[in-house]
Each structure stands twice: as structure tokens, then as C-alpha cells.
Amino acid sequence: MSATPLLELRRLNKxxxxxxxxxxxxxxxxxxxxxxLIGDNGAGKSTLVKCxxxxxxxxxxxxxxxxxxxxxxxxxxxxxxxVEIVYQDLALCDNLDIVQNMFLGRERKHGIVLDETSMEQxxxxxxxGLSVRTVKSVRQLVSSxxxxxxxxxxxxxxxxxxxxxxxxxxxxxxxxxxxxxxxLELVRRLADAGLGVVIISHNMNDVFAxxxxxxxxxLGRMAAQVRASDVTHQQxxxxxxxxxxxxxxxxxxxxxxxxxxxxxxx
Amino acid sequence: MRAGxxxxxxxxxxxxxxxxxxxxxxxxxRAALTAHLGLNRSTIGALTADLTAAGLVSEGLPQDQSxxxxxxxxxxxxxxxxxxxxxxxxxxxxxxxxxGLGGAVLDRREARRPRxxxxxxxxxxxxxxxVREMQRAASPSARYVGSxxxxxxxxxxxxxxxxxxxxxxxxxxxxxxxxxxxxxxxVQGGDRAVPVRxxxxxxxxxxxxxxxxxxxxxxxxxxxxxxxxxxxxxxGRLVSGHGGYGGEVGHMVVNPNxxxxxxxxxxxxxxxxxxxxxxxxxxxxxDSGTGRAAVETLVxxxxxxxxxxxxxxxxxxxxxxxxxxxxxxIFNPEMVIFGGNLREVYIAAAAQxxxxxxxxxxxxxxxxVRLRTPALGDDAALLGAAELAFGPLLxxxxxxxxxNP
Numbered sequence: 001m002s003a004t005p006l007l008e009l010r011r012l013n014k015x016x017x018x019x020x021x022x023x024x025x026x027x028x029x030x031x032x033x034x035x036x037l038i039g040d041n042g043a044g045k046s047t048l049v050k051c052x053x054x055x056x057x058x059x060x061x062x063x064x065x066x067x068x069x070x071x072x073x074x075x076x077x078x079x080x081x082x083v084e085i086v087y088q089d090l091a092l093c094d095n096l097d098i099v100q101n102m103f104l105g106r107e108r109k110h111g112i113v114l115d116e117t118s119m120e121q122x123x124x125x126x127x128x129g130l131s132v133r134t135v136k137s138v139r140q141l142v143s144s145x146x147x148x149x150x151x152x153x154x155x156x157x158x159x160x161x162x163x164x165x166x167x168x169x170x171x172x173x174x175x176x177x178x179x180x181x182x183x184l185e186l187v188r189r190l191a192d193a194g195l196g197v198v199i200i201s202h203n204m205n206d207v208f209a210x211x212x213x214x215x216x217x218x219l220g221r222m223a224a225q226v227r228a229s230d231v232t233h234q235q236x237x238x239x240x241x242x243x244x245x246x247x248x249x250x251x252x253x254x255x256x257x258x259x260x261x262x263x264x265x266x
Numbered sequence: 267m268r269a270g271x272x273x274x275x276x277x278x279x280x281x282x283x284x285x286x287x288x289x290x291x292x293x294x295x296r297a298a299l300t301a302h303l304g305l306n307r308s309t310i311g312a313l314t315a316d317l318t319a320a321g322l323v324s325e326g327l328p329q330d331q332s333x334x335x336x337x338x339x340x341x342x343x344x345x346x347x348x349x350x351x352x353x354x355x356x357x358x359x360x361x362x363x364x365x366g367l368g369g370a371v372l373d374r375r376e377a378r379r380p381r382x383x384x385x386x387x388x389x390x391x392x393x394x395x396x397v398r399e400m401q402r403a404a405s406p407s408a409r410y411v412g413s414x415x416x417x418x419x420x421x422x423x424x425x426x427x428x429x430x431x432x433x434x435x436x437x438x439x440x441x442x443x444x445x446x447x448x449x450x451x452x453v454q455g456g457d458r459a460v461p462v463r464x465x466x467x468x469x470x471x472x473x474x475x476x477x478x479x480x481x482x483x484x485x486x487x488x489x490x491x492x493x494x495x496x497x498x499x500x501x502g503r504l505v506s507g508h509g510g511y512g513g514e515v516g517h518m519v520v521n522p523n524x525x526x527x528x529x530x531x532x533x534x535x536x537x538x539x540x541x542x543x544x545x546x547x548x549x550x551x552x553d554s555g556t557g558r559a560a561v562e563t564l565v566x567x568x569x570x571x572x573x574x575x576x577x578x579x580x581x582x583x584x585x586x587x588x589x590x591x592x593x594x595x596i597f598n599p600e601m602v603i604f605g606g607n608l609r610e611v612y613i614a615a616a617a618q619x620x621x622x623x624x625x626x627x628x629x630x631x632x633x634x635v636r637l638r639t640p641a642l643g644d645d646a647a648l649l650g651a652a653e654l655a656f657g658p659l660l661x662x663x664x665x666x667x668x669x670n671p
Contacts, residue, residue: 068639130642177569178562181613190310209616209637229633232621 002069006165006196007052007083012061014051023220025061029165029213034187034197036207036228039217040240045200048217049167052198053085054078074137082164082264088173090154094143098124098135101142102157126156132188152209155186165196172206180224184210204233218243223250272561277313279323280305281663285322287644288344289367289393290475291363291635295328297339299607314342318669321345321409322367322659344368347408350655351400351417353393356465356558357381357492359397362396364404365652367659371645373400381492381556383435383437386444391398393536394448395598401453410456411666413449414464414654417441417646418495423510424464432528433492461608461654465489467504467513468650469605475653478641482600486593487640488515489605493528500597507663516540520589523597538585541607548578552607583615587622591632598631601638605646 001038005028014022022044029035031190035202039045050056054072062070065081073080079084092101098115102123108115134150135145142150151171158166168187172180191197201207207214208228215225216239221244238245271279287296288349294302299310308531317323325340339342346366354361358381363374375396419431419541426442428434434536442462450457470487473479483502489495494516498505507511516536519530524533537543542563545554555563568575590602604612612619616637623632640646659666 169278177566177614180569181610181639184613187640205614207617208620209613227633228620229624229635230629232624233617234621 001003004067005029005064007198008047008064008067009052009062010027010062012048012051012063013059014047014056015059021220022051022242025217025220025222025223025247026225028225029198031057031164032191032194034191034199035213035215035225036209036211037198037200037215037217038202038207038240039223042219043062043217043240044220045217046169047210048167049085049198049200052083052167055084057216075085079161079163082162083167084158084161084163084165084169086151086158086169086171088169090150091240092142092157095141095235097141098127098138098145098153100199101153102126103162106161122160123156126150126160130156130159131258132186134182146179147175147199148182151175151183152186153177155190159190159195163195165198166190167200168196169200170202171199172201172203180206204236206232207236216240218250218251221250272605278662278664279450280309281313282315282660283369284310284342285317285344285663286660288323288342289656290370293341295339295341299342300394314340315664317342319381320664321661322348322667327473336471338503347371347405347617348371348411348659349404349408350411351397351413351449351653352651352655353397353460354391354465354651355415355417355419355441356647358390359419359633360396361648362393362400363652364400365647365649365655367656369649369652371585371648373403374648375400375405381433386436387437390441390448393445394452397448397452400572402461403496405506406519410557411659412458412655412657413445413460413650414468414657415441415445415458416468416651416654417462418465418491418493420514421462423461423463423506426460426463431510461657463506463513463654464495464497464653465647465650466495466514466605467497467544468647469495469642470499470513470603470650470656471504472646472648472650473501473603473605475500476642476649477646478531478603478638480603484597484599485601485603486515486597486599487515487603487605488525488590488593488608490540490611491551491558491606491609492541494608495594495606498593498597498599500599515589518589518592520592526626535585535589539582539589539596539608539611543585544578544582544611547581548575558607561610567612568614579611580617580618582611583618584610586624587617587619588626590619590637593627594627594635595631599635603638603640605640606644611639612639643652 007029009027012022012025029132037045051058054074054077056121103119108119135149211228214228216223223239237244239249243250296310300307324343324345328338328341344367346368348367348387349364352363352365360379361376363370366372377392416450419428421428428436428439428441428621445460449460466489479485485499500512506618517534519533521537525537526532527534527537555609564575568579
């Protein structure tokens with residue numbers, strides 16, 4: 001696949017007061033690939049995503065986008081580079097329709113009035129481009145949509161802005177089986193269309209169903225970043241729970257900072 | 267020995283290439299055709315004029331002309347009035363559709379089919395009704411150019427003889443002949459052979475032409491209903507074998523001490539990953555339903571925490587990965603596509619499938635393989651049958667068009 005990562009983080013550190021949440025984290029996401037970011041609760045996944053999205057400033061480390069070092073001071077900087085993040089709560093407004101939600105805060109104007117026609121057209125085109133057929137009308141209120149449809153709208157909203165990297169925080173967490181399958185297929189299509197996709201998930205099946213690479217975090221550190229075609233379910237579970245699996249993962253030598261526990265101890 | 271292709275052959279080749287391009291990729295400007303086909307502008311102009319005269323394409327101004335300076339390049343569109351009938355015979359359903367050049371489904375009829383052994387006449391009669399209804403509804407100016415059929419059975423490519431259809435209880439049934447009779451009775455000018463192929467082969471073809479595997483020349487398509495079917499495309503060509511029976515991956519033996527298979531052998535892949543195997547492993551008996559709905563219910567139950575359903579899906583997922591690893595080692599595909607109810611099984615058991623593939627597949631063979639679900643869903647076989655029907659037209663557009671005035 002392509003050699004230059006779309007997004008690369010090197011030796012990223014982040015502390016909240018005395019608590020060091022991210023410790024020398026390396027992370028890379030590639031165009032046309034889905035990278036799954038996994039780890040136990042409190043491993044630092046959400047903090048890492050918020051650093052990527054510019055919500056948290058980083059203490060130290062390099063943030064490279066398309067191979068160039070950049071500084072990200074806030075969500076607008078991240079968006080300017082083409083990074084869009086879909087949070088778990090989706091941040092959709094129930095009382096607005098699909099078009100209004102997709103253009104919320106970035107409405108198109110025609111003079112002083114809103115250019116409803118072009119927004120509606122673009123929203124419909126974006127949904128059609130993602131092969132979304134489950135939504136009947138783009139003028140439907142979001143409150144009338146199912147969980148899977150909401151997720152779809154949130155993803156379409158992220159894609160609308162010529163984004164290059166889309167980060168999805170647990171997109172299938174609250175969905176039923178059929179809707180999960182649809183959202184996973186949508187995630188796959190995004191990457192097949194050339195975007196870089198990062199997906200946070202707790203579900204090992206979802207990870208293996210869509211991911212090209214798997215980045216496993218353990219106690220604030222990156223235990224390993226591996227290709228999905230090189231590892232087994234068992235190894236990935238060990239990386240999450242113990243930080244290492246065979247030759248993969250955090251080595252004993254540098255484990256002093258964060259004690260590595262074995263599966264037995266847990 | 268001949269010096270090379272004659273001018274006439276080159277022209278035929280170019281006409282076919284141009285028509286195929288707009289048929290597969292949709293309306294395309296002359297400028298884009300010039301670039302993609304590697305022919306010069308005047309050749310494209312002449313070819314387009316010939317195809318327009320034959321009523322196969324039409325030309326017009328682009329719909330969206332905003333923001334472009336200069337004279338816009340004319341857009342060549344496939345003529346959707348030119349149509350074929352596509353027929354699908356599967357274990358649980360019969361489908362017939364009228365499909366226009368360009369791949370648009372113009373009209374479509376579908377019927378549920380009860381499982382069990384049936385006389386071929388019971389399958390052909392409803393299809394004949396569908397064809398008659400759709401033919402009547404078609405506009406008078408529409409032009410019929412052929413038909414194609416997909417069946418979940420082993421078919422002799424030469425004449426559409428079903429050699430073995432375990433799900434229908436068919437042995438050596440002349441299905442191609444029966445369908446040809448339907449078409450010649452119902453459609454004016456329909457008196458010609460109806461090509462029949464295996465449904466998984468045609469699904470693979472459709473996904474390759476206009477689905478998830480466009481621009482991917484090495485694929486393995488596996489699909490499941492009551493049985494397991496396979497379609498393999500290697501180097502851009504369907505692997506059909508000597509008689510048309512190639513790609514029967516469901517009957518590769520994976521467990522010599524396994525369950526007897528309805529093909530007469532024992533331990534076929536189908537007996538480990540087929541619908542009956544899945545439902546049996548989950549303790550569902552025949553009374554609790556079969557078919558796609560039963561598999562969906564089972565996967566849903568597993569999602570809600572039914573331990574027995576979860577165990578069954580994991581077990582079947584492991585066997586699925588086992589067979590896929592074998593296929594990946596043999597064919598080194600770029601993509602493996604899971605169709606039919608294997609879509610649900612794959613998504614629910616991806617961890618098992620991937621893990622088994624990574625454990626058993628050769629690293630060099632598996633490193634670039636992508637596991638995917640179909641983009642065309644359950645319509646793949648139907649669209650594949652249409653491609654089969656359009657085959658002669660795309661091979662020699664003017665000759666075929668002259669036969670169907």
C-alpha cells in the first residue's frame with residue numbers, strides 16, 4: 001500500500017495534571033485503509049482521538065499530516081487539514097433535518113439567504129455517493145431516523161467536507177445486528193474510495209471485518225500496530241489485555257514505566 | 267499463416283470496446299472515450315456514428331455545463347431501449363428482469379419458491395409468465411437482443427444442460443432448451459439459444475463488471491444459500507473449466523470424516539458452512555425455519571447474547587476461514603467476496619474467518635487479499651445473467667444489432 005501515512009504521530013505525550021495518559025505514542029493512518037484503534041477502557045484511545053482532532057493540545061511529540069509536520073491548536077485546524085471526527089454521541093440535532101445537520105455551522109449562502117437548493121443537492125449526492133439507500137428524504141428530521149441511519153448521516157456529514165481522514169468513535173456500539181453490518185460496509189466503502197479511516201471499537205468482530213491495520217493500546221502506550229492479515233484474534237486479545245503477545249507488543253525491558261501484566265495475573 | 271487482423275476485425279473490436287465502455291461505465295464524453303480507449307478523436311467519432319446509426323447509443327450535450335469554457339464534448343449514452351431478459355433460478359426464489367443496455371433494471375418480477383424437489387416445468391412456467399408480462403409492458407420501440415439465465419446448479423456451458431442440481435433434485439435436465447422455448451414463444455424474434463450458467467459464476471462476473479471488484483482481476487466469490495457456490499475470476503477471466511463446471515468450491519472436501527453431502531461425497535465444505543450446518547450447530551431444527559430469514563434470526567440472536575448461536579457462528583466462521591485459506595493459497599486472489607447468507611456469517615464471524623486465514627494461508631498469498639461483502643447484494647446473479655445475455659452484442663455490435671431490427 002502507499003508508503004506515506006496520511007496521519008502520523010510520533011512519541012506523543014499527554015498528561016492531565018500528574019496523570020500521564022499518553023506515553024510516547026506512535027500512530028499512523030494510511031489513505032485507502034481502515035485502521036482500528038483498540039484497547040481496554042482507560043487505555044487512552046479517546047484521549048488520542050481528541051489529540052488528533054485538536055480538542056486536547058499535545059504536551060510533546062510530532063503531528064505529521066501527509067508527511068509534513070503541522071501544528072493543531074483546535075478542531076478548526078484539524079478540519080482545515082481534512083480531519084473529521086464522528087464522536088459516539090454523533091452531535092446531531094434532533095430538531096433539524098438531515099440537510100440542516102450536515103451543513104450545521106457551515107451553511108452555504110446565496111447573498112444573505114441560505115442556498116437551500118445547493119445544500120440539499122449536495123447532501124443527497126453525498127448520501128448517494130456512499131450508496132446509502134435507507135434514507136427516504138434528506139428533509140426528514142433526524143429525530144425520525146433509526147440508530148443506523150443517524151450514524152450514516154453523521155458519517156456523511158464528515159465526508160461532505162472533502163475530508164481526507166475520518167475518525168469514528170465506536171460507530172456500531174448502540175446498533176442492532178443488521179444496522180451494524182450496514183455501517184461496517186459503509187466504513188469499508190469510505191476507505192475503498194481512498195479516504196483514511198480510523199475506527200475505535202471494542203468489538204473484535206467489527207475490527208476484523210473492516211480493518212486493514214490494528215493499533216492496540218495498553219495503559220497509555222501503543223502496544224503494537226499490526227496488519228490485520230498478520231495476526232489472529234487470540235494475539236489481538238493478548239495485546240489489549242496484556243500489552244504483548246509473543247514477539248509483538250511492549251517489551252519487558254522498557255516496561256518499567258508501565259508494569260506489564262500477564263493474562264494469568266488478570 | 268495470417269499477417270494480422272483485418273481492418274474489418276479491428277473495427278469490430280473497436281466498436282465492441284466502445285459499446286462495452288459506455289455499457290459498463292455509463293454515459294461518457296467523447297473526450298474521455300478518446301483518452302480511455304486510446305483511439306484518436308476521428309475514430310471515436312466514426313465509431314459513435316456507426317453505433318448511433320445501429321440504435322445502440324445516443325449522443326447529446328452534457329447535462330451539467332456550468333463553469334466550463336469552450337464547446338463541450340458530446341456525451342455518448344448507451345441506448346436503454348435495447349434490452350435483454352435475465353432469469354435467475356435459486357433455491358428459494360425465481361427472478362426475471364428486463365435489463366437495458368447500460369445495466370439499468372427496467373422491469374423486474376420475483377417469486378418465492380418452496381424448497382424441495384420440483385419438476386423443471388414448475389420452475390419454467392412462472393418464469394414464462396414473468397417474461398410475458400414484462401414483454402407486454404415494454405414500450406413498442408424497445409428492442410430485444412437476447413437472454414441469459416443463472417441457476418444454482420452445475421450447468422454444461424455448451425447447451426445449458428443441468429448436470430446436477432441437488433437442491434432441485436435435477437440430474438441431466440435440459441434447462442437451456444426449456445428456457446429457449448419460453449423465449450421463442452413469448453418474444454418476437456426470441457428464437458435462439460438461451461445461455462445458462464452457474465449463479466455464483468455470474469455473481470462473480472457482475473461484481474467484477476460493476477460491483478465491489480471493478481478493476482480487480484483476481485477474485486473468489488463464495489455464496490451461500492442451502493448450498494455453497496463459488497465463482498472464480500483469474501486474470502480477468504471467469505474460470506469455467508472444460509465443461510463449465512469449474513469453481514464448485516462448496517464440494518471441496520475439508521473434513522474426510524465429516525457429514526455426508528447431498529452430492530454423494532462426505533465432508534464437503536458445504537456440510538460445514540452451509541445454512542443447514544449453521545442452523546444444526548445452533549440447535550435449530552427444521553421447524554424453526556430455513557433460508558435467509560432463519561440465518562438472520564440466528565445472527566441476531568447471537569448479537570443479543572444467545573450462547574448457543576454465538577458458538578455455532580464461531581464454529582462456522584472457523585470453517586469458513588479454513589476453506590478461504592485453501593482458496594487463497596491456490597488462486598492468490600486480490601479479493602474474496604462473501605455473498606448470499608455468507609455475508610451475514612462473515613460479518614458476524616470476521617474475527618474467526620480472518621484468524622483462520624492468517625493461521626493457514628501462505629503469507630505471500632494472503633498478504634494483499636481483501637475480504638469484502640458484495641456491492642450488488644442479491645442482484646448480482648441477475649446482473650451477471652444480463653451480462654451473459656449482452657455478450658454477443660458487445661462482441662460484435664453491428665452484426666448482432668442487424669439480427670435484431
